[in-house]
Amino acid sequence: MNLDINGKTFQIDADPTTPLLYILRDQLQLNGAKFGCGLGQCGACTVIVDKQPVFSCITPVSALQGRKIRTIEGLGTLENPGPVQRAFIEEQAAQCGYCIPGMMMRAQALLEQNPAPSKSDIRRYMNANLCRCGTHMRILRAVERAAAFVKDGGKGGTAG
Amino acid sequence: MARRIILGLLLVLCVLSAVFVAFAWRTAIAPVEPPARSTFDTALIARGASLAAIGDCVSCHTAPEGKPYAGGFPLHTQFGTIYGTNITPDAETGIGRWTLPAFRRAMHEGVDREGRHLYPAFPYDHFTNVSDDDLQALYAFLMTREPVRAETPPNDLTFPLNFRMLIAGWKLLYLESTGFRPDPAQSGDWNRGAYLVRGLGHCGACHTPRNALGAEKLDLDLGGGEAEGWHAPALNAATTAPIPWTADALLRYLRRGADETHDTAIGPMAAVVNNLSAVPESEVRSIATYIASVMGPADEQRQKRASQIVAKARGANEASGSVSEVQRQDAKKSDLAPQSNGAAIYAGSCAVCHVALERPAGSASGNALHLGLSTTLSLPTPVNLIRVILQGIAPADGERGPIMPGYAGAFTDAQVGALVSYLRATYTDRPEWTDVDRQVRKARQSFAEAPE
Numbered sequence: 001m002n003l004d005i006n007g008k009t010f011q012i013d014a015d016p017t018t019p020l021l022y023i024l025r026d027q028l029q030l031n032g033a034k035f036g037c038g039l040g041q042c043g044a045c046t047v048i049v050d051k052q053p054v055f056s057c058i059t060p061v062s063a064l065q066g067r068k069i070r071t072i073e074g075l076g077t078l079e080n081p082g083p084v085q086r087a088f089i090e091e092q093a094a095q096c097g098y099c100i101p102g103m104m105m106r107a108q109a110l111l112e113q114n115p116a117p118s119k120s121d122i123r124r125y126m127n128a129n130l131c132r133c134g135t136h137m138r139i140l141r142a143v144e145r146a147a148a149f150v151k152d153g154g155k156g157g158t159a160g
Numbered sequence: 161m162a163r164r165i166i167l168g169l170l171l172v173l174c175v176l177s178a179v180f181v182a183f184a185w186r187t188a189i190a191p192v193e194p195p196a197r198s199t200f201d202t203a204l205i206a207r208g209a210s211l212a213a214i215g216d217c218v219s220c221h222t223a224p225e226g227k228p229y230a231g232g233f234p235l236h237t238q239f240g241t242i243y244g245t246n247i248t249p250d251a252e253t254g255i256g257r258w259t260l261p262a263f264r265r266a267m268h269e270g271v272d273r274e275g276r277h278l279y280p281a282f283p284y285d286h287f288t289n290v291s292d293d294d295l296q297a298l299y300a301f302l303m304t305r306e307p308v309r310a311e312t313p314p315n316d317l318t319f320p321l322n323f324r325m326l327i328a329g330w331k332l333l334y335l336e337s338t339g340f341r342p343d344p345a346q347s348g349d350w351n352r353g354a355y356l357v358r359g360l361g362h363c364g365a366c367h368t369p370r371n372a373l374g375a376e377k378l379d380l381d382l383g384g385g386e387a388e389g390w391h392a393p394a395l396n397a398a399t400t401a402p403i404p405w406t407a408d409a410l411l412r413y414l415r416r417g418a419d420e421t422h423d424t425a426i427g428p429m430a431a432v433v434n435n436l437s438a439v440p441e442s443e444v445r446s447i448a449t450y451i452a453s454v455m456g457p458a459d460e461q462r463q464k465r466a467s468q469i470v471a472k473a474r475g476a477n478e479a480s481g482s483v484s485e486v487q488r489q490d491a492k493k494s495d496l497a498p499q500s501n502g503a504a505i506y507a508g509s510c511a512v513c514h515v516a517l518e519r520p521a522g523s524a525s526g527n528a529l530h531l532g533l534s535t536t537l538s539l540p541t542p543v544n545l546i547r548v549i550l551q552g553i554a555p556a557d558g559e560r561g562p563i564m565p566g567y568a569g570a571f572t573d574a575q576v577g578a579l580v581s582y583l584r585a586t587y588t589d590r591p592e593w594t595d596v597d598r599q600v601r602k603a604r605q606s607f608a609e610a611p612e
Contacts, residue, residue, distance in 0.1 A: 017508040050569075061508075
């Protein structure tokens, strides 16, 4: 079956029940999304499908044919990070970093739907993603900073 | 001649209107200075707290993310939107100036201190059964809450329902103010339960279907109703629970929000069980005793079927591996519509929790229900299943509780529909739901309008 990931089409051969996360990591070497709980409860595996954040560890690939999947690799590069990535770096929002790709994908989805979220909008929206190091305060600041970047026209990066 | 008839009719209309206004008119009860906290006995306040929890007052009288009891909760009904009022003792915007008789009149007759008829969204058709002693305790509890200044938004009701006088007519038809009468043939426990269920608990407000005028259909008492877009399952003999409820199972469910062979409390019921976790156990046991008795004992056939289902669920939990071979084969039959194969979606999304492993009790991810045990799948309507799949299950802020991720972003309407139909066919022996697609669209729309 074919999957559209970050604007490219990938042909994959997999059992229809295989979670997207396994295909991303094991077949396509898109290792940004992480395996955390495997139950859709921590958010480390978050990617964007069409416009919505989705837990890739519990979403079977067969359900994603013909839909637009985006991963952290689609938000920018090391040389040219996207606004959300740049904001997370500037706030030094990562400690161990394991949850951060998921956090950034959820933040990206939020900012695409609501470019000027309030603090409580951010808290509510980011609620589904957990960080075990406890850098939530920095993560929340990073999302605010990313919103400011987006407002400035996304300078310094390519908006996803 | 024609003019005379018209004049005559107008006169009759005027007289009837005058009679109706005279009948519907209620005078104001004089306001008082808000009573000081010290005028209430602490034991009385504590008893009131427990009664308020049983009445789940907080749900309809608290806005999303608002202060408790300060009103502003939008209750969407077929007649428009009604906002729960501020029942904190604030003098200007709450009930601070209400006397106990004014409070009693509101609870028993549905008339506020100023003399205005209250809409029956406030379930005084149940509260009329609450004893004066209990009302006194509730009053003491509410009058000692933190006063919050918060204007309640105006109701948004369709014409002519915005005229409160009309409610007097509704009351004439549907409000029976006889009070609760215990059944001497039953135990004290049963009677206490009946009193709480029929009175303050107002279970029928959601669990009994309503007629075109919004009154509970007495012939379908506790036969399954509707609440905030959710189906409230039947609590009488019409129950479709695959595993018959017992008083013990109901007690566990009402206290902890879950019982091992029944669904988790979801939708508006989550707040109800959250409240009941803080109520003296004897009260909840009485409610459980009474509801079990209303449901009645299950016949032999149902019992037998239930033990088969439980055995199957146990077997599934003990089996190693995440998905049964049958399900794996079903999932591969995806030649026709691979994007909307319910079996594949179940195996890839649901099975990891609902079949895979028996996890330690009490862990956040533990105890996902084997779907054969689920009442949600056996209901006459798919709305609850659809809403859970789309929205997931989340505990209230700061509370413990079961969680399930929502799939609104992951699945298209067709995929949700395919999953819902697959689950119904696989885990129940009931006829397929016929309006799945429409209900999926409707549920999605309601979330888009009110994301809370």
